[in-house]
Amino acid sequence: MCTAYVYGVNVYVQRKLVKFDLEILLTYDEGMTTTQRPTLTRDRIIEAAVAYADEHGIDALSMRKLGAELDVEAMSLYNHVANKDDIYDGMIEYVFASLPLPDPDADWQDSIRFIGVAGMDTFTSHGWIVALLMIRGNFGPSALRFTDAVIGILTNAGFSDEDAHHAWQMLSSHTMGYAFQAAANPEGLQKEHVDVEAALTAAADHFPNVARLAPFLAQCEYGSEYAFGLEIIIDGLAARLAS
Amino acid sequence: MCTAYVYGVNVYVQRKLVKFDLEILLTYDEGMTTTQRPTLTRDRIIEAAVAYADEHGIDALSMRKLGAELDVEAMSLYNHVANKDDIYDGMIEYVFASLPLPDPDADWQDSIRFIGVAGMDTFTSHGWIVALLMIRGNFGPSALRFTDAVIGILTNAGFSDEDAHHAWQMLSSHTMGYAFQAAANPEGLQKEHVDVEAALTAAADHFPNVARLAPFLAQCEYGSEYAFGLEIIIDGLAARLAS
DNA sequence: ACCTGAACACCGTTCAAGT
DNA sequence: ACCTGAACACCGTTCAAGT
Numbered sequence: 001m002c003t004a005y006v007y008g009v010n011v012y013v014q015r016k017l018v019k020f021d022l023e024i025l026l027t028y029d030e031g032m033t034t035t036q037r038p039t040l041t042r043d044r045i046i047e048a049a050v051a052y053a054d055e056h057g058i059d060a061l062s063m064r065k066l067g068a069e070l071d072v073e074a075m076s077l078y079n080h081v082a083n084k085d086d087i088y089d090g091m092i093e094y095v096f097a098s099l100p101l102p103d104p105d106a107d108w109q110d111s112i113r114f115i116g117v118a119g120m121d122t123f124t125s126h127g128w129i130v131a132l133l134m135i136r137g138n139f140g141p142s143a144l145r146f147t148d149a150v151i152g153i154l155t156n157a158g159f160s161d162e163d164a165h166h167a168w169q170m171l172s173s174h175t176m177g178y179a180f181q182a183a184a185n186p187e188g189l190q191k192e193h194v195d196v197e198a199a200l201t202a203a204a205d206h207f208p209n210v211a212r213l214a215p216f217l218a219q220c221e222y223g224s225e226y227a228f229g230l231e232i233i234i235d236g237l238a239a240r241l242a243s
Numbered sequence: 244m245c246t247a248y249v250y251g252v253n254v255y256v257q258r259k260l261v262k263f264d265l266e267i268l269l270t271y272d273e274g275m276t277t278t279q280r281p282t283l284t285r286d287r288i289i290e291a292a293v294a295y296a297d298e299h300g301i302d303a304l305s306m307r308k309l310g311a312e313l314d315v316e317a318m319s320l321y322n323h324v325a326n327k328d329d330i331y332d333g334m335i336e337y338v339f340a341s342l343p344l345p346d347p348d349a350d351w352q353d354s355i356r357f358i359g360v361a362g363m364d365t366f367t368s369h370g371w372i373v374a375l376l377m378i379r380g381n382f383g384p385s386a387l388r389f390t391d392a393v394i395g396i397l398t399n400a401g402f403s404d405e406d407a408h409h410a411w412q413m414l415s416s417h418t419m420g421y422a423f424q425a426a427a428n429p430e431g432l433q434k435e436h437v438d439v440e441a442a443l444t445a446a447a448d449h450f451p452n453v454a455r456l457a458p459f460l461a462q463c464e465y466g467s468e469y470a471f472g473l474e475i476i477i478d479g480l481a482a483r484l485a486s
Numbered sequence: 487a488c489c490t491g492a493a494c495a496c497c498g499t500t501c502a503a504g505t
Numbered sequence: 506a507c508c509t510g511a512a513c514a515c516c517g518t519t520c521a522a523g524t
Contacts, residue, residue, distance in 0.1 A: 151452035165459035177420025209394035216408035232479030
């Protein structure tokens with residue numbers, strides 16, 4: 001891609017690794033007689049991995065393809081990253097670091113709502129995160145910072161430690177459950193899968209209830225479904241707090 | 244493993260593919276002068292895949308290892324199964340087929356509770372199912388049968404189609420969310436991961452709330468947490484039904 | 487110090503050749 | 506009809522060799 005590479009003359013070009021910027025960089029490179037590429041760093045590798053997984057899915061991400069994306073042999077990655085699991089951990093950290101936290105003065109219910117909706121947004125825009133969390137867990141600093149903030153909101157609201165833990169488990173399960181459903185949604189699946197609505201209506205004889213709800217199931221808006229359930233959970237927690 | 248194999252003289256030995264039975268079969272085989280193995284079928288392949296994934300995890304499952312488990316070359320599997328995805332679909336079907344349905348005369352709240360707890364049990368005893376559902380979706384006959392039953396319970400209880408859909412999404416997200424958490428739980432993760440409780444308490448300076456809840460987080464009983472949340476959801480749905 | 491090519495031990499899958 | 510061995514195009518990762 002970069003047509004020439006002068007060894008030892010690495011000029012760092014500040015950029016994000018989105019496709020658009022990448023093209024600009026390449027155009028820029030080709031205009032030069034002596035071209036250079038930005039030095040390889042762990043951060044650049046992680047960003048490239050996130051961008052690649054966003055576009056092609058996590059299963060398509062390989063060390064060789066990631067290297068090609070960065071204009072480098074796969075083996076060069078190992079100079080900046082321990083192994084592929086290390087890249088996975090970096091990707092998880094990257095996503096959790098991007099989660100916003102609410103205004104500390106806000107009411108606990110508003111805070112929980114804000115965090116929930118923002119988290120759901122982030123997780124659905126990086127559909128691979130659920131799969132990654134299942135393999136690697138989530139104990140990086142950003143994940144801990146996030147967990148700490150939510151638990152802090154709950155205990156400040158008056159929940160006991162035990163109830164705060166209940167609430168945390170419930171909220172995170174609700175969020176991960178919907179993020180999972182959104183990611184496992186046929187739209188997100190491989191194309192070779194049969195059209196779902198057709199499959200559902202075809203099964204009308206044996207599964208009348210499913211057939212009747214087929215329109216709802218086929219065009220489910222997970223974001224608003226999530227919000228609907230979140231209100232029920234918040235109400236339930238508030239009732240428990242009041243008693 | 245089977246020392247000799249007389250071509251064309253396959254005697255089917257009824258058995259389940261659990262380790263114990265396998266050993267019995269092998270002992271039996273070695274005692275015979277002319278040994279035989281059960282004919283290969285799709286069902287036997289699926290059962291072996293489920294047993295293998297239960298024991299070694301879904302990532303360790305490969306066509307070659309699965310073949311070895313069945314005393315056959317990997318390529319023989321393709322005579323009974325389209326490809327690995329087909330095996331995945333069979334494994335999902337196998338799990339959903341094992342889900343029990345409640346007494347049709349039971350109260351809707353008891354029915355939902357029964358289905359939820361039984362589902363959570365099944366999903367946690369096959370920890371790989373969440374990952375598989377994320378790759379392949381769940382539109383086999385048993386999954387549809389299960390979905391149909393739950394929706395039927397809700398509509399019989401008086402929920403509108405739209406509210407039944409809301410409730411279904413919420414219940415399945417809750418269940419998949421907890422199944423996900425249980426599967427992503429450090430106990431289920433690779434051993435090389437750092438001891439979580441130690442990591443949490445070490446982070447005490449920066450994350451006081453997490454540190455305070457460390458005991459709860461480390462020894463979380465997902466089954467009872469699930470049941471706790473399920474009650475809140477059922478209460479919320481009942482309140483919505485009453486209004 | 488960082489990048490690379492060849493190599494190793496694995497994958498899923500195809501296909502012609504066996505019985 | 507079913508099983509197999511060799512082969513192909515991929516993996517993650519190691520390591521000695523380059524600059």
